[in-house]
Amino acid sequence: MRFPVTALFPTLAAAPALLAGAAAATELTMSVQIPRLDVSEYHRPYLAVWLEGQDGTALGNLAVWYELRKQGPEGGTKYLKDMRQWWRRIGRETDLPIDGVSGATRPAGEHAVSLNPDAPPFAGLKPGTYEVVVEAAREVGGREVLRLPLVWPPAATQTVGARGTSELGAVSLTLKP
Amino acid sequence: MRSLRLIAALAILLPLPAEAHRAWMLPSSTILSGEDGWATFDTAVSNDLFVFEHVPMRLDGLIVTGPDGNAVKAENATTGKFRSSFDLHLVRAGTYRASVANEFLFANYKLNGETKRWRGRVENFEREIPREAQDLKLTQSFQRTETFVTLGKPNTAALAPTGKGLELRADTHPNNLAAGETARFTLLLDGVPAPGIEVEIVRGGARYRDKPGEMRMKSGSDGSIAVTWPEAGMYWLGAEMQDDKASLPKARRRATYNATFEVLPQ
Numbered sequence: 001m002r003f004p005v006t007a008l009f010p011t012l013a014a015a016p017a018l019l020a021g022a023a024a025a026t027e028l029t030m031s032v033q034i035p036r037l038d039v040s041e042y043h044r045p046y047l048a049v050w051l052e053g054q055d056g057t058a059l060g061n062l063a064v065w066y067e068l069r070k071q072g073p074e075g076g077t078k079y080l081k082d083m084r085q086w087w088r089r090i091g092r093e094t095d096l097p098i099d100g101v102s103g104a105t106r107p108a109g110e111h112a113v114s115l116n117p118d119a120p121p122f123a124g125l126k127p128g129t130y131e132v133v134v135e136a137a138r139e140v141g142g143r144e145v146l147r148l149p150l151v152w153p154p155a156a157t158q159t160v161g162a163r164g165t166s167e168l169g170a171v172s173l174t175l176k177p
Numbered sequence: 178m179r180s181l182r183l184i185a186a187l188a189i190l191l192p193l194p195a196e197a198h199r200a201w202m203l204p205s206s207t208i209l210s211g212e213d214g215w216a217t218f219d220t221a222v223s224n225d226l227f228v229f230e231h232v233p234m235r236l237d238g239l240i241v242t243g244p245d246g247n248a249v250k251a252e253n254a255t256t257g258k259f260r261s262s263f264d265l266h267l268v269r270a271g272t273y274r275a276s277v278a279n280e281f282l283f284a285n286y287k288l289n290g291e292t293k294r295w296r297g298r299v300e301n302f303e304r305e306i307p308r309e310a311q312d313l314k315l316t317q318s319f320q321r322t323e324t325f326v327t328l329g330k331p332n333t334a335a336l337a338p339t340g341k342g343l344e345l346r347a348d349t350h351p352n353n354l355a356a357g358e359t360a361r362f363t364l365l366l367d368g369v370p371a372p373g374i375e376v377e378i379v380r381g382g383a384r385y386r387d388k389p390g391e392m393r394m395k396s397g398s399d400g401s402i403a404v405t406w407p408e409a410g411m412y413w414l415g416a417e418m419q420d421d422k423a424s425l426p427k428a429r430r431r432a433t434y435n436a437t438f439e440v441l442p443q
Contacts, residue, residue, distance in 0.1 A: 081210035084441055088353065092210070092330045 027176040028115035033169030036108040043139040044105035048086035051121045052131045058090035060121025063113045064102040082137040136167040144168045200322045200435045203227045207352050207439040209328045214267045216326045221260040226413045227381045229259035236261050238279040244271020246334035270329030278321045286310035315428035324437040327352040340368030343432035354440045359405045370400030374416050381411040406440040
């Protein structure tokens with residue numbers, strides 16, 4: 001089976017093009033629940049979602065929600081390092097903002113994370129086992145990290161979920177071939 | 178006047194016996210994000226880590242090196258009863274090293290049957306020690322106390338060894354340390370890997386523990402040490418050596434190195 005190498009992928013050789021083509025049919029849906037907390041001083045959490053290989057190498061950012069409009073010269077980027085694991089794995093190498101990835105902090109509730117299977121890091125992703133990592137850190141609050149393992153590309157519909165205990169509620173990811 | 182001040186500084190820098198106190202420099206944070214950032218540093222000599230309870234570290238030998246390897250100005254430097262402090266404005270991304278480094282000469286001698294002690298700069302020694310001095314004993318001392326702070330992505334230009342005294346080559350970046358992981362460093366003496374150097378590592382906050390829980394190790398044949406951080410926290414690393422290979426003839430050489438590392442949770 002061959003897929004056309006379109007102008008969108010002019011530099012891709014045949015094999016990655018095949019994967020990119022395979023991925024194109026894939027559907028990814030993800031949701032993240034930010035818990036409602038009864039605290040005297042509440043700030044919306046900073047939240048990062050990224051993809052990791054089995055060896056812990058970060059392969060790309062999927063979402064970075066932070067305070068965009070914060071007053072002061074550094075904006076809200078001063079607190080990005082509080083998402084410690086994200087910061088160490090990929091955040092400190094990341095130039096923000098990123099179109100389609102970074103955005104404003106979200107209130108308590110369930111939120112969709114838009115994942116594009118045709119864009120990096122999923123486009124051209126080699127078959128294998130990966131983890132989607134979700135980290136939330138809240139000013140005058142705590143920090144929590146959840147990991148969702150996945151097999152790429154999905155052979156059948158896969159749904160993986162995890163539930164946080166403090167800074168994150170239910171987190172779920174569905175992959176449809 | 179200057180030498181008087183140095184002598185005063187030395188009395189503080191080198192309490193005797195040397196093992197009694199630890200010299201340290203504690204940063205307010207080691208990892209910063211954003212366009213720019215500030216860090217403040219406290220530096221002192223004390224038994225407890227990191228508690229100001231003895232004497233401040235004098236800031237005469239303070240040098241801050243920026244991510245391009247050039248010196249950066251420290252601001253708001255002040256010395257109080259128990260500690261010295263200074264601020265650092267980090268305006269470009271990368272790793273900064275803040276060090277208090279000093280080189281001194283100690284002399285013990287007899288003059289007309291009386292025992293005398295002298296501390297000062299090597300270059301003043303000939304002028305200030307009388308020619309008739311007897312039983313002259315000299316110790317050339319190198320001391321370095323430092324810590325590291327990174328804005329954004331870490332780099333290594335500021336970590337380049339100076340080649341003087343005891344230093345640490347950071348085989349693992351000092352601002353990339355996490356609990357449960359193993360960091361590797363190499364002890365250097367005058368820029369060359371130094372085997373058999375005794376190293377002590379202590380986590381801060383011992384005042385709240387019954388056991389201080391120091392880790393002790395010796396650098397290997399290649400000068401290296403491997404440190405597995407048992408938990409997150411601020412850690413003090415101290416190393417010290419003595420031998421008779423000073424640059425001055427018949428002098429002893431003593432070198433000490435102290436660094437503070439922040440180890441973060443996973």
